[in-house]
Amino acid sequence: MNITLRQLRAFIAVAELGQFNLAANSLHLTQSAVSILIRDLEEEIGARLFDRHTRMVCLTLVGQEFLPQARKILKDLELAVGDVRDNASLKRGQVTIAAAIVLAATIVPPIIARFLRMYPEISVNIRDMPEEAITPALKRNEVDIAVGTLSEDDTEISATPLLRDKLMLICREDHHFAKRRSVSWAELKDENLIVLAATNPLRNLVEHNLIRVVPNFRPKYEVRFSTTAISMISAGMGVGVLPENSSQLASAVQVKTIDLVDPLVMRDVSLLQRRQHSLSPAADRLRAAFVAWAADRAGFSSRD
Known part of the structure; x- marks a missing residue:
């Protein structure tokens, strides 16, 4: 089945306005373009959606049954796109960060607190755990990023240095x-x-x-x-x-x-993440906050 969003929008517009020319005006299309979209949609479905009259059209029984489904499809898509846009603009989002026990109790909270003051709509979950549990948690996709020590090279994990102690x-x-x-x-x-x-x-x-x-x-x-x-x-x-x-x-x-x-x-204490794995906008921004903290700390130390 090859039903397009343009076909669904044309179908809903004609159903709600009752005329092809009014639907065409609302969609900024020609009347013939709307007619073609409806015809192609009916061919894909395998049934007539409208009964055509001289000046008006009305839904068939199949069209009446299909209309709420078409509206729901478009509504669900609009909500999904809205969610993605909100996440991309950091109006919402969720990040899970793992940290070694001591790091979770020392350097991590102040950085996250400052981050949340800048992005209050983002939810940050902190999972404090033993060092040896961090890499497996990353590989199981249980956390987005982590702060800890990488004892040896791991082809699945990338490490961005944060500090040395x-x-x-x-x-x-x-x-x-x-x-x-x-x-x-x-x-x-x-x-x-x-x-x-x-x-x-x-x-x-x-x-x-x-x-x-x-x-x-x-x-x-x-x-x-x-x-x-x-x-x-x-x-x-x-x-x-x-x-x-x-x-x-x-x-x-x-x-x-x-x-x-x-x-x-x-x-070395590093910011850890899975290689070749794109972070969500929220996780990527939190990662940047930790890297910026490390850069500020390095700059402060060099001035001492």
Whole structure:
């Protein structure tokens, strides 16, 4: 079946106005063009839609049954096009962003809050999750974009750098490292080390550097969340190696953040998305907000 929108508009106009010439004027077409559109529509449907009289036309029974359906088709199309235009103009839209637990509690909320002040009609859903859950969520199309650490190249995921922060030693305030300005990786060999899960990208960074100076490295505890590790450190159960921005979550507990050196290890925080996958206008604008935040932050740091 090859029914066109022009045919439907012509059919509705003739049905409502009762004359081909009036319908033609309303559609800015010639009367013969409207006649051809109606004829072609009747041929596609396989039934007459109008009974023609000398000056007037009236709907056949088939035409009476078809008219509300034709109106609904056009109305649904107008609503669909309106929705697309509203989304494109950011008058409405929805974005789902994933973020690693610590990042979701530190850098992400202020950026989204500023974004929503600019685009209040857009709904932003935040899914905080472990680092290792972010890439699978992107690949399953459960989230539009994400903020996290990509531990290795992935042909399905693109990464736009947002910031770099260093790995730091976290210990309790009364720990023998607490008054030091820095601690080397090698000095961790006799400590009860609390590490993140083996699937977490940060774990790879920690193990890579520890094994070089402590070949027989074995963690004392393994947890899934940085917040759990910080609480355990506060309870005196050991020390941990976490990103620098984790210290923002440690202010309420009795722990210290100390530079970890020899070597100084950095990790990249990136804006992640699926490769060769177009973002919605709302998601693309939120992505741009994060990239702009990173650029502003880099510019501020260069002036310090």
